[in-house]
Amino acid sequence: xxxxxxxxxxxxxxxxxxxxxxxxxxxxxxxxxxxxxxxxxxxxxxxxxxxxxxxxxxxxxxxxxxxxxxxxxxxxxxxxxxxxxxxxxxxxxxxxxxxxxxxxxxxxxxxxxxxxxxxxxxxxxxxxxxxxxxxxxxxxxxxxxxxxxxxxxxxxxxxxxxxxxxxxxxxxxxxxxxxxxxxxxxxxx
Numbered sequence: 001x002x003x004x005x006x007x008x009x010x011x012x013x014x015x016x017x018x019x020x021x022x023x024x025x026x027x028x029x030x031x032x033x034x035x036x037x038x039x040x041x042x043x044x045x046x047x048x049x050x051x052x053x054x055x056x057x058x059x060x061x062x063x064x065x066x067x068x069x070x071x072x073x074x075x076x077x078x079x080x081x082x083x084x085x086x087x088x089x090x091x092x093x094x095x096x097x098x099x100x101x102x103x104x105x106x107x108x109x110x111x112x113x114x115x116x117x118x119x120x121x122x123x124x125x126x127x128x129x130x131x132x133x134x135x136x137x138x139x140x141x142x143x144x145x146x147x148x149x150x151x152x153x154x155x156x157x158x159x160x161x162x163x164x165x166x167x168x169x170x171x172x173x174x175x176x177x178x179x180x181x182x183x184x185x186x187x188x189x
Contacts, residue, residue: 039064049140068148076136083130
């Protein structure tokens with residue numbers, strides 16, 4: 001198991017000079033996600049929020065809500081380790097512009113995705129557990145992230161449930177049309 005120090009109930013930072021992550025570290029995070037109120041837990045490989053390279057192993061539970069956001073001046077990428085989800089891209093009005101089915105290498109889905117800066121994005125988790133390696137540019141500053149004004153805050157469970165049901169339906173329809181080679185109506189919401 002990797003040595004790590006807890007920063008909060010959901011965030012751990014590797015406490016070793018050479019960071020290596022194996023099954024035991026991922027299992028540790030999977031056990032913690034069950035206790036997490038947000039249903040997500042991360043292990044940071046970088047030592048400090050000021051580091052120029054920010055790398056994390058993140059475990060999401062199926063009911064994790066990732067409020068759509070965009071990052072000003074920063075790109076990020078995800079590499080899927082376990083589970084399946086859709087990476088959803090949205091325009092400034094909350095309409096789905098793309099949805100990428102993601103899964104581990106053996107799943108037949110895309111296992112890597114890079115998000116351009118300033119594009120709203122979120123995840124719809126389809127498996128009980130979804131494990132990714134995320135990489136982005138540092139330093140971390142909250143002000144670099146803009147949350148979508150049309151998406152509810154994670155503190156409003158009822159609104160989140162309604163929003164996720166609507167978004168999941170829109171993504172399912174988008175993917176159905178995409179599979180048929182039909183471009184989705186960009187004005188549909």
